[in-house]
Amino acid sequence: xxxxxxxxxxxxxxxxxxxxxxxxxxxxxxxxxxxxxxxxxxxxxxxxxxxxxxxxxxxxxxxxxxxxxxxxxxxxxxxxxxxxxxxxxxxxxxxxxxxxxxxxxxxxxxxxxxxxxxxxxxxxxxxxxxxxxxxxxxxxxxxxxxxxxxxxxxxxxxxxxxxxxxxxxxxxxxxxxxxxxxxxxxxxxxxxxxxxxxxxxxxxxxxxxxxxxxxxxxxxxxxxxxxxxxxxxxxxxxxxxxxxxxxxxxx
Numbered sequence: 657x658x659x660x661x662x663x664x665x666x667x668x669x670x671x672x673x674x675x676x677x678x679x680x681x682x683x684x685x686x687x688x689x690x691x692x693x694x695x696x697x698x699x700x701x702x703x704x705x706x707x708x709x710x711x712x713x714x715x716x717x718x719x720x721x722x723x724x725x726x727x728x729x730x731x732x733x734x735x736x737x738x739x740x741x742x743x744x745x746x747x748x749x750x751x752x753x754x755x756x757x758x759x760x761x762x763x764x765x766x767x768x769x770x771x772x773x774x775x776x777x778x779x780x781x782x783x784x785x786x787x788x789x790x791x792x793x794x795x796x797x798x799x800x801x802x803x804x805x806x807x808x809x810x811x812x813x814x815x816x817x818x819x820x821x822x823x824x825x826x827x828x829x830x831x832x833x834x835x836x837x838x839x840x841x842x843x844x845x846x847x848x849x850x851x852x853x854x855x856x857x858x859x860x861x862x863x864x865x866x867x868x869x870x871x872x873x874x875x876x877x878x879x880x881x882x883x884x885x886x887x888x889x890x891x892x893x894x895x896x897x898x899x900x901x902x903x904x905x906x907x
């Protein structure tokens with residue numbers, strides 16, 4: 657199972673790297689993020705068609721396909737994302753080698769670790785704790801709903817030309833500066849709990865812990881916060897609004 661998944665990811669991200677160089681746009685790796693999880697889940701379910709596997713694969717597919725579609729529509733016919741453009745400029749001559757390992761293969765390694773929870777769940781024969789499995793599904797639904805709604809609210813906000821250069825502070829964004837990332841982390845905790853309900857090893861907790869650390873402290877929140885600091889009203893917004901976990905604004 658693990659070797660098969662590792663080989664799949666190596667080939668998958670190598671193909672994405674080649675396409676990115678041909679298009680001169682590394683942003684497509686973001687589209688490949690959600691699709692990669694879908695690929696792993698579907699392939700594993702093909703080899704181990706189990707009841708827990710059907711449930712968890714369905715949830716991974718719903719999340720992954722929505723995310724890939726959202727990112728594709730957001731980036732379609734637009735220049736390379738500022739993060740990858742900065743890497744291209746700052747890394748100079750070593751960009752092509754460094755980007756392959758740091759932007760593509762490294763993402764494959766992260767995806768492998770994050771996928772452990774649902775890969776093990778797919779290999780379990782039965783759901784041993786139905787009540788805990790249901791709790792996991794509820795947590796997943798909560799996280800998925802928050803992420804989807806936050807993305808939708810942000811998309812509608814940006815679409816309004818009057819909001820150009822402004823910060824969104826309505827809807828879920830009134831209670832968290834990054835509700836979409838919070839929803840992302842939450843749904844992975846739901847998948848982990850579903851796995852525990854099927855007797856998956858406790859060390860699969862590395863999956864939700866890793867994605868939570870990544871979006872909160874590494875590639876998600878910090879990078880966006882840095883880009884938003886220049887916008888008018890950010891200081892007041894950041895003072896009043898929770899950075900990650902949704903909570904009532906400070907007066």
